[in-house]
Amino acid sequence: MTNSSGEKFVVPIGPQHPALKEPGQFQFTVDGEIVTGASIRLGFVHRGIEKACESRNYTQDLYLLERVCGICSHVHATAFALGVEKLAGVEAPPRAEAIRVLGGELERIHSHLLWLGVAAHEGGFDTLFMYTWRDREVVMDLLESISGSRVHYSLNVIGGVKYDITDKMADEIRRGMDFLEERTHYYMKVVTTDDTFVGRTRGVGIMTKEHAERLGAVGPTARASGVERDIRFNAPYSAYKEFPINMIMDTTGDLEARFIVRIKELFECYRLIREILDNLPESDLTVKVKRRIPAGEVISRVEAPRGELLYYIQSDGSDMPARVKARTPSLCNWATISDVAIGHKLADMPMLLVGIDPCFSCNDRLVQVNRPNQTDLNWSWDDLRRYGIEYYR
Amino acid sequence: MDTLTRLENGKDLLLEWIEETNNPEENRLDVWVSPQNFKAATKALVDAGWGYLMTITGKDKPPVVDEDGNELQSGEIIGLYHFAQEAAVLSICVKVPYENPKLDTICDLIPSATIYEREFMELFGVDLVDTPDRERLVLPDNWPDGVYPLRKDFKQMSEEEKLGKELS
Structure with a gap:
């Protein structure tokens, strides 16, 4: 829509966003109902964790990095611990590695169910949202029974894990999985057959394989477009060598495919x-690791629920890392939004956004793309304040 | 194809620009190139479709100063451009001096690199020539110019800078 002076209409949403519970600002340039451009501003909760890591020792960093994200906390700690262990030249005992993977997969279930709920909510299907979040409590309770905490489990220590899985816990987990599997069949049926829901997802936001590759998509977002990218499969780490996974793929590349891939991944979880519970190796839970880590550098790649997570760790031989760099999966996937948004209705935007399962705290950064309007409508706090004062003068 | 073959293939593509290589891990190869050849090397990898760019890691190597404050070795900014193909990780490594921290952009070869480049620029103070977007990525709007938080000499902001930040 263009007004008399030829300016484009921009619909700003956020940073205090009514639907997403995290701070992000979106500006959609619209022509009537159709989106012609999209820009995303992040960075509202950037915390400078990479710098903070350089002034803390490895053990402190483990807990700090676990707090990068409140959803996939375990996978951050796992990536860091695996990297530091490699630098130190030790390997965690097999039982510890299996428990790490177990924790990682439980976390993936909790993350995917959380996402399914949020996605259903954005699609206007609140009953499904209530159902999935109710069922998610099952896996949250399991995680709590293992570690004593619902979100930051702190399963990892450098050199192994803290908590063991007893037979009683294993039975509890098996019962939980049986219940969730039955529910997941139901969800699969709903998202593939419910007319109103399919109307919001089928053929919406199609991203081709070439697009996904060019934009550097990772995780389920990439796999739904037929890009074979899953670190658990491509470069097995930890106990994924002993307990291999099947990579879940789809080739449609639309929103529905992203739903199907994530739900199929739940079955795989x-x-x-x-399998892990039935074949849990017998061993100690930790090996001793010295406080000072030998000089060297390592890249540790793991598959977080949202895709590839990368840690680069450099040690100078002291008890504090010289450099820690984290590259989180959401960062790679943001670029896909602005690309697929164009040409869709404004009302489809919430669904497209949740389609990549965006995680703000995990990568709070800024992306700005495709601004067809010539005038710069980005105002700094100063500009806004000055404008406010002038306006009422 | 196994990981070592992949790395060999990657190395063959870069052969004419290699200054130095090392293997920090068994599945990794670091290839050092000069800033002038850096773009050509990256282009060779991209044209051959060798893997994908995972991220850019910036590193700071502060100047070496003796007791009297004389600079023995000038400071350098190091950029590691990590490419991955399955389990193989090949990093194109390049370093630029503090006095002239200029590098070519690779956004025309890999459009999605823009976020990594912007992060690299604002946190380390390198100048990526012709990069399409120079806006702030993670730092606040009122962050002072010329202060690069991931350089080793940055400890915290001075009182004046903090004050200036609060006043604005």
């Missing part, structure tokens, strides 16, 4: 968790 249940299968893997059962």
Whole structure:
């Protein structure tokens, strides 16, 4: 829509966003109902964790990095611990590695169910949102029974894990998986057959394989477009060598495919968790690691629920890292939004946004793309304040 | 194809620009190139479709100063451009001096690199020539110019800078 002076209409949403519970600002340039450009401003909760890591020792960093994200906390700690262990030249005992993977897969279930709920909510299907979040409590309770905490489990220590899985816990987890598997069949049926829901997802936001590759998409977002990218499969780490996974793929590349890939991954999680519980190796839980880590550098790649997570760790031989760099999966996937948004209705935007399962705290940064309007409508706090004062003068 | 073959193939593509290589891990190869050849090397990898750019890691190597304050070795900014193909990780490594921290952009070869480049620029103070977007990525709007938080000499902001930040 263009007014008399030829300016484009921009619909700003956020940073205090009514639907997403995290701070992000979106500006959609619209022509009537159709989006012609999209820009995303992040960075509102950037915390400078990479710098903070350089002034803390490795053990402190482990807990700090776990707090990068409140959803996939375990996978951050795992990536860091695996990297530091490699630098120190030790390997965690097999039982510890299996428990790490178990924790990682339980976390993936909790993350995917959380996402399914949020996605259903954005699609206007609040009953499904209530159902999935109710069922998610099952896996949250399991995580709590293992570690004593719902979100930051602190399963990892450098050199192994803190908590063991007892037979009683294993039975509890198996029961939980049986319940969740049955529910997941139901969700699969809903998202592929419910007319109103399919109307919001099928053929919406199609991203081709070439696009996904060019934009550097990772995780389920990439796999839904047929890009074979799953670190658990491509470069197995920790206990994924002993307990391999099947990579879940789809080639449609639309929103529905992103739903199907994530729901199929849930089934894969249940299968893997059962397999690990049945074949849990017997060993100690930790090996001793010296406080000072030998000089060197390492890249540790793991598959977080949202895609590839990368840690670069450099040690100078002291008890504090010289450099820690984290590259989180959401960062790679943001670029896909602005690309697929164009040409869709404004009302489809919430669904497209949740389609990549964006995680703000995990990568709070800024992306700005595709601004067809010539005038710069980005105002700094100063500009806004000055404008406010002038306006009422 | 195994990981070592992948790395060999990657190395063959870069052969004419290599200054130095090392293997920090068994699945990794670091290839050092000069800033002038850096773009050509990256282009060779991209044209051959060798893997994808995972991220750019910036590193700071502060100047070496003796007791009297004389600079023995000038400070350098190091950029590691990590490419991955399955488990193989090949990093194109390049270093630029503090006095002239200029590097070519690779956004025309890999459009999605823009976020990594912007992060690299604002946190380390390198100048990526012709990069399409120079806006702030993670730092606040009122962050002072010329202060690069991931350089080793940055400890915290001075009182004046903090004050200036609060006043604005």
